[in-house]
Amino acid sequence: MRRLKTLGVIIASGLLAAACGTSSSGNNNAPSSSSSSSVLTIDNESGQNWTCSFNPFNPSVNYLAVGPVYEPLMFVNTLQSAKTTPWLATSFAWSHANKVLTFTIRNGVKFSNGSPMTAADVAFTFNLLKKNPALDLNAIWSVLSSVVQKGSNQVVVTFKTQAVPYFYYIADQVPIVPKSIWSTIKNPVTYSDANPVGTGAYKVSPCTPQNFTFVPNTHYWQPGEPKIAKVNYPAFTSNNTANTYLATGQAQWGSQFIPSINSFYLSKSPDNHIWFPPIANVTLIPNLKDPLLSNVAVRQAIAYAINKEAVAKVAFNGYAAPAEGVVPAGVEYSVKLGPWPYDVAKAKQLLTEAGYPNGFETELWSAYNHTIAQKVTQVIQQQLQQIGIKTKITLLEAGQRVEKVESWQDPATAPVRLYYVGWSSSTGEADWALRPLLFSESWPPKLFNTAYYKSDKVDADIKGALATSDGAQKAKFYKDAQEQIWQDAPWAPLVTERLLSARNKKLSGVYVMPDASFEFEQVDLQ
Secondary structure, X not given: OOOOOOOOXXXXXXXXXXXXXXXXXXXXXXXXXXXXXXXXXXXXXXXXXXXXXXXXXXXXXXXXXXXXXXXXXXXEEOOOOOEEEEOOEEEEEEEOOOOEEEEXXXXXXXXXXXXEXXXXXXXXXXXXXXXXXXXXXOOHHHOEEEEEEEOOOEEEEEEOOOOHXXXXXXXXXXXXXXXXXXXXXXXXXXXXXXXXXXXXOEEEEEEOOOEEEEEEOOOOOOOOOOOOOEEEEEEOOEHHHHXXXXXXXXXXXXXXXXXXXXXXXXXXXXXXXXEOOEEEEEEEEEOOOOOOOOOHHHHXXXXXXXXXXXXXXXXXXXXXXXXXXXXXXXXXOOOOOOOOOOOHHHHXXXXXXXXXXXXXXXXXXXXXXXXXXXXXXXXXXXXXXXXXEEEEEEEOXXXXXXXXXXXXXXXXXXXXXXXXXXXXOOOEOHHHHOHHHHOOOOOOOOOOOOOOOOOHHHHHHHHHHHHOOOHHHHHHHHHHHXXXXXXXXXXXXXXXXXXXXXXXXXXXXXXXXXXXXXXXXXXXXX
């Protein structure tokens, strides 16, 4: 799922807006921007050079391609109460007691190579994920029975059970690929997709490790789009360099950690603006596959030992707030639990009762290799040391994240290990905002449940919530699930992160294209 970029992605049809991120060591070779209003430069401080891989099913790189190059059937705006806009499909209909979902596919859509996009391509894409489970990032085939073409312009999706809550993941989260190309790929899991062919407004041309460029897809199905003729996407590995590039107007849109944002950025021009919604809990995840961290008392001790206010203040310059629950505030049915208040004495007591009065040594991994990650992990390291837990910090590169987390599956080879990561849990309807984090049966651990947490009680609550349309019943099920997680402490929420996105309002012709992760503006199609 392309939401798992906790430091999210904003994608536009007239243009593309960058993901959040910060980094530590420099690359000053970013391309110079054009003075032309038809050229947009995005200041995305990614922390590494580009690999020039755009596989839409590779979670390490798909945020670069899904939206501008590859599109879904529907655009669900997660920050506008799940407002749905037809995209590659013009309509949908539920039938058979909400177990069958039929999409009518838009006529006249072409891929960027000029070939038509049809219902056959849609059905093929879904079945490609079935044949290659590693591509099924949202584990949609855990709830699907079949996906077939019906007639010339319809696709019928059949579920194993009543499935309205799964609409978002089916309609918005599956990028459609051309059958003519992907059916010939021997190993789509490892396919780099260096020259992606999609239905989106842009093509990639060219790509280098320092910069890649989006240019218009001349076959794009929306008349008059895209309005931005060229999008430069430089790679920055230095937060300071990226910030200067943005503040001096060399980039028009971007998102990264900006200290003293009022004086450094907003004061530079009356056209400079920011957008700052809460979008994710930044979380410390223990490896539950390890016998030591499988001890709930040890996990609770770790949670009590961390001063969330200090993490927010020191590591995030006050831009983030201490987490108030196991999922971000703003998610429907989220519960404010004030989990695990900072209490060193309580933490030491729990650790002693668990049999570790002198603490232990472990590794502290970070999903990111950037400035905030360095600060957060250093604060965590200092605070855990107060209760005798010594940590060695490792900052992972983007390409290592999935592989490293998957290595946890073997308890024989997995050392005691903590993992700092931000979870992208966008605000919106609970049935699709809470489910991926709490329900053990449906989601691959490499994307969400990286702790490998399973609770029969929580699973039963989530099933109950998904099975009812009664708001009061849903609220009770979700409340019970979150309270059980609070007791089990399978992870320790630290702060609720905000998406800091900066842009120059002189940009024109801007409207959002479906990433459906975070959106500034949206136009409804006629």
